[in-house]
Amino acid sequence: MDRIGEYLISRLIGEGGMGKVYEAEERLSKRKVALKVLRPELARDEDGRRLFLNEMTILAHLDHANVVRCLACQELDGELVMVLEYLQGPTLRQVLADRGRLSWTEAASIVVQIAAGLGAAHGQSPPIVHRDLKPENVIVLPDGRVKVMDFGIAKVLEAMRKGTTHSVGTLQYMSPEQIDAGEVGPRADLYALGLVFYELLSGQPPFTSASPRELLNLQCTEAAPPLPDEVRRGLPRGVERVLFEMLHKAPEDRPASAQAVIEALEPFAAAELDLGLAGTGVAQVHRTPSVPVIAPAPGHTEPAPPPVAASGGTVRPVAQPPISADTIGLIERASGPRQVPAPVALAIILVLSAIAGVVTYLVRTGDASGAELDPTAVTAAATPGQ
Numbered sequence: 001m002d003r004i005g006e007y008l009i010s011r012l013i014g015e016g017g018m019g020k021v022y023e024a025e026e027r028l029s030k031r032k033v034a035l036k037v038l039r040p041e042l043a044r045d046e047d048g049r050r051l052f053l054n055e056m057t058i059l060a061h062l063d064h065a066n067v068v069r070c071l072a073c074q075e076l077d078g079e080l081v082m083v084l085e086y087l088q089g090p091t092l093r094q095v096l097a098d099r100g101r102l103s104w105t106e107a108a109s110i111v112v113q114i115a116a117g118l119g120a121a122h123g124q125s126p127p128i129v130h131r132d133l134k135p136e137n138v139i140v141l142p143d144g145r146v147k148v149m150d151f152g153i154a155k156v157l158e159a160m161r162k163g164t165t166h167s168v169g170t171l172q173y174m175s176p177e178q179i180d181a182g183e184v185g186p187r188a189d190l191y192a193l194g195l196v197f198y199e200l201l202s203g204q205p206p207f208t209s210a211s212p213r214e215l216l217n218l219q220c221t222e223a224a225p226p227l228p229d230e231v232r233r234g235l236p237r238g239v240e241r242v243l244f245e246m247l248h249k250a251p252e253d254r255p256a257s258a259q260a261v262i263e264a265l266e267p268f269a270a271a272e273l274d275l276g277l278a279g280t281g282v283a284q285v286h287r288t289p290s291v292p293v294i295a296p297a298p299g300h301t302e303p304a305p306p307p308v309a310a311s312g313g314t315v316r317p318v319a320q321p322p323i324s325a326d327t328i329g330l331i332e333r334a335s336g337p338r339q340v341p342a343p344v345a346l347a348i349i350l351v352l353s354a355i356a357g358v359v360t361y362l363v364r365t366g367d368a369s370g371a372e373l374d375p376t377a378v379t380a381a382a383t384p385g386q
Contacts (some may be wrong), residue, residue: 005076007035007083018153023086033071036082043080052080055152059128066117068139068149084149089142092135092196095275101203104235105270110146111197112262112269114138117148118193119258122186128152129184133192134173135199140275171212172205176220176249187251190261194246194254198224202231206247220249239268 002009007024014021019038026033043049056073063069072083092110095102102110114133121128130137131154139147171179175191178184198206206225207218224247226232227240242264248254255261 004035004037004079004081005074007033007076009035032086034084034086036084038080040079049075049080052156055128055156056082058124059151062121062124062128062151064117064120065145066113066147067120067151068147070151087139087141087147089140092138092140092146092200095140096135096199096203099275101231102200102275104201104231104239105268106275107197107200108239108265109269110138110200111193112265113146114148114193114196115190115258115261115265117146118186118189119262121151122189122258127186129155129186130189130192131155131178131184132170132173133189133196134170135196136170138196144275171215171219172207174216174219175251177251179216179220185251186257187254190246190254190258191248191251193258193261194224194243197243197246198227201235201243202227223247223249236268238264 004022004024006027008027010023010025012020013023013034019036022035022037024033024035025031038052043052053073053075056070059070060073068087069085070082071085074081074083090098118130118133121130128151130148130151132150133148137148137150139149141147173192173195175184175188176182178188195205195207207215207222209215209218224244227235227243232240242255242261246254246261255264
């Protein structure tokens with residue numbers, strides 16, 4: 001296949017349960033795009049085709065820095081095609097595979113960005129609910145932004161699944177209400193975000209099982225286990241509180257909105273992070289800080305981020321490491337006990353030693369002459385500043 005409609009196919013980027021993704025070029029504009037083509041068996045149902053076109057048309061109007069843009073949704077040559085912006089960067093799953101787990105400042109920054117994308121989708125009329133949020137559906141760009149992809153696809157596949165055996169959604173990240181076939185709203189996405197947050201902090205999901213039935217039971221009935229001790233050590237209580245609020249089984253017990261998650265976590269998110277990936281370079285996370293941070297040294301300039309180019313590629317190196325500003329750490333250090341510089345401490349010790357020597361000499365001289373020293377004089381001599 002070398003062409004779909006007006007798009008010239010360059011290469012196959014990837015393939016999954018929903019279909020295939022191609023790198024392509026728009027014939028007239030020469031714009032590089034990613035084409036997501038649904039599997040033929042998913043497109044046979046007329047109701048499903050109509051729902052796909054309706055949902056993706058709504059998504060095409062969603063323009064947010066933390067959402068992969070759907071540029072168009074079309075039926076081309078008998079196939080249902082999503083035309084997406086063309087991006088380069090690893091998925092959050094690849095970052096976790098490389099790092100194991102992230103620091104709480106890194107995790108909070110990423111969750112704030114994901115929540116911002118969710119909030120933009122949930123704010124549409126009607127709300128766009130992702131239904132399948134997971135690390136595989138989050139891309140980390142070279143400039144450090146994260147973007148959420150595949151909004152609304154799970155809803156479309158749910159309607160089409162009567163004609164296919166492909167599974168819909170991912171059990172590891174499903175909310176209890178989604179598993180129970182209940183009403184699925186924006187707070188279902190917040191539960192999935194809580195599962196992702198837990199995994200970013202600990203390096204593994206809160207619920208794991210080789211048995212799908214057992215996994216479903218854990219998601220619906222069991223409270224999330226406490227974070228490992230090494231993760232909780234130094235973790236602010238505010239971060240832990242927000243995490244476990246998102247993981248409540250009942251939707252009404254979770255945060256009211258994605259914006260509520262952002263407001264709760266922003267004070268804990270570093271303004272700039274280093275998400276260096278071994279062997280692939282460095283990704284920087286940049287946010288507009290809501291609290292004061294350390295300013296760069298005079299004359300310091302940040303390198304321009306490399307251009308975004310491909311979907312599912314790797315992160316290219318950044319020439320200069322970022323300046324890290326841990327806001328919470330700065331506050332704690334400012335309020336904690338002050339450290340006395342070593343030279344000052346040495347000077348104080350020498351002065352006190354000299355005073356002690358003088359006092360000892362006077363005492364011995366007084367004893368030798370048979371005279372009594374005035375106690376107040378000794379006290380005054382031994383007390384600096386008097």
